[in-house]
Amino acid sequence: MKLAYRLLIAFILLVAALSAYSYGSASGMFAFVVLGVVFEAAFWFRLFPKKAKKSVP
16 A cells, blocks of 8 residues: 555656646746746655665674
8 A cells, every 4th residue: 555655646746746847837937847846856756765774784
């Protein structure tokens, strides 16, 4: 079930980024382009999370 939530969140972030880019491009408002960058960054960081390093004894 955790995988389903991760995929759903990633999909929502991607749609939000694309929507913000579209609206920012159509209206000329730079704030929405920046918001799109934020959503896209969140998408990529959620897609590829940091892996915990294993400690070597």
